[in-house]
Amino acid sequence: MPVTGLFFLPNQGADSSPTQDVLARLTTHYHPSPTGPWTLSHRLFRETPSNATPPANGPDRGKPPGPRYLQILTLSHHAPRTYVAITTTHAPLQTRAGTPASSNISAEPTSGQPATIISIPQGASSEEFIQLMMSKFGPLWQLRQLLNVVNGQAFEVGDFRVRVGEVRQGGGGGGQIGKGAVCEVEWVGVGGEEEWEAAGPVITGFWEVLGIRGARRVFDVPGSAKGDASVRQWCEILRVRG
Amino acid sequence: MHELLLFGQVPVSRHDQVLNILAGVAAMQPVPVLEHHLVFKPNRLSGPARPVQVGGAQDIQKSQQALQAQAQGDLFYMQLVADVADTASTAQTKEDQNAAMNFNEENGNNVTEDGKTTAHDPDAEVRGRPANTDKWTLQFRDLPEVARQRPVTSRLIADTPIISGNPVHFMSALDYTHTATYLLSGHRFTHLSTSLLLYRLLLPSTPTEQASNPSKLNIFQVRLLVPSSTYILQAALRVQDGSKVETMTKGVNELLSLKETLKGVVELEMGERLALDTRVR
Numbered sequence: 001m002p003v004t005g006l007f008f009l010p011n012q013g014a015d016s017s018p019t020q021d022v023l024a025r026l027t028t029h030y031h032p033s034p035t036g037p038w039t040l041s042h043r044l045f046r047e048t049p050s051n052a053t054p055p056a057n058g059p060d061r062g063k064p065p066g067p068r069y070l071q072i073l074t075l076s077h078h079a080p081r082t083y084v085a086i087t088t089t090h091a092p093l094q095t096r097a098g099t100p101a102s103s104n105i106s107a108e109p110t111s112g113q114p115a116t117i118i119s120i121p122q123g124a125s126s127e128e129f130i131q132l133m134m135s136k137f138g139p140l141w142q143l144r145q146l147l148n149v150v151n152g153q154a155f156e157v158g159d160f161r162v163r164v165g166e167v168r169q170g171g172g173g174g175g176q177i178g179k180g181a182v183c184e185v186e187w188v189g190v191g192g193e194e195e196w197e198a199a200g201p202v203i204t205g206f207w208e209v210l211g212i213r214g215a216r217r218v219f220d221v222p223g224s225a226k227g228d229a230s231v232r233q234w235c236e237i238l239r240v241r242g
Numbered sequence: 243m244h245e246l247l248l249f250g251q252v253p254v255s256r257h258d259q260v261l262n263i264l265a266g267v268a269a270m271q272p273v274p275v276l277e278h279h280l281v282f283k284p285n286r287l288s289g290p291a292r293p294v295q296v297g298g299a300q301d302i303q304k305s306q307q308a309l310q311a312q313a314q315g316d317l318f319y320m321q322l323v324a325d326v327a328d329t330a331s332t333a334q335t336k337e338d339q340n341a342a343m344n345f346n347e348e349n350g351n352n353v354t355e356d357g358k359t360t361a362h363d364p365d366a367e368v369r370g371r372p373a374n375t376d377k378w379t380l381q382f383r384d385l386p387e388v389a390r391q392r393p394v395t396s397r398l399i400a401d402t403p404i405i406s407g408n409p410v411h412f413m414s415a416l417d418y419t420h421t422a423t424y425l426l427s428g429h430r431f432t433h434l435s436t437s438l439l440l441y442r443l444l445l446p447s448t449p450t451e452q453a454s455n456p457s458k459l460n461i462f463q464v465r466l467l468v469p470s471s472t473y474i475l476q477a478a479l480r481v482q483d484g485s486k487v488e489t490m491t492k493g494v495n496e497l498l499s500l501k502e503t504l505k506g507v508v509e510l511e512m513g514e515r516l517a518l519d520t521r522v523r
Contacts, residue, residue, distance in 0.1 A: 116407070
């Protein structure tokens, strides 16, 4: 089973183009062979506020629950599925440095329990489901953010598959705001679940050769052992933007 | 997607006769249907979450009002439906059927304590069928529209098949609780664009088992919902876009001509709107 790691580079200013930067460094340090385009679309719904009490037992005892999110993710390389994930988070002030959360920025809510993920057929069914969420589920979930990856390009570098793309926040009409570049590094190793621990340094090593600073790295997300690890990483990294 | 519906009642004494007549009208053999329905109710109580704030700038009040207006919408019951007809008809023994209805974690694999997955249950594979064969669909049905011009029941529907993942966990993550289980047992015909379903509802008779694992079902211990065993005939026609008046009118006309055809056999009428209400009250 391939192991993936995700890196996100936020836009540093009006002129920065982290996507071009990553692509340039990739061609400099490695010999990538292009394998075609890829796309991503992501919708983030946030739970409508209500009076919630902290859970009484378990590892989250006493912490006020952070907002819950519903994420609908479509990846072209996971076709023909669309993933629907529900994540619970802690409120930001309660996070400790030791949690397996990936966030380096302390103001962001981090994942508590492993996310619950199902997949539905991509296409008409997923469109219908999204319409349903937006029109009939207003009292429970409200659409917060719409993200797309444009100009996504995939490459093969030896044992690795690298996908680079520019993240744009979609809105109404044609206005799209660039948010940064995202890069998925997939190591097609030979092992099964056990390879996960060993693969972390391998992927980090691959990234460090490129010598890019300021990237946010997502690798170990709660619930990775349950499967769909790549999807969980995407949900984690796309959740805290904006 | 919109659905146009007409309903009729068939007493048990006439069931076989009606089945034969429908087979003639639809020009096909009846297809047996057995569906496992799980009903879920949202935990959230509908109504404003926060008390209305007095004062504040105009902008803040407007955005808060918009938020609250959205937050005060209706909440709906949802259903998870699985088609269990295949597993029920091909299974040989009671154990097989129980295994087929089981919804284990990780799509049939056994998850041990350290989180690693082991192989499929070897017995299940010997029987020739993986342990989990249920395909669940998330069903949403809206309140039917007010019967102004159309003499049929018309409502918005959404069916989302779930390919992977555990639907029962998903519903509880969505903050829904399982409230009821029932089985829909009957036969299906297709005539032009209409789907005819002649069915009756069955309830499980072991309530204690249902609480812990709602998706498990023992179909040998069921009882009838309606003791007189009256069947319901449902004629349903789906329209992709409910806002296109032409297509909706075509659908209505097809249903009405079916009603004419079956006059004297089964009286097809509109459903009672509030009886089909899925809102939480």
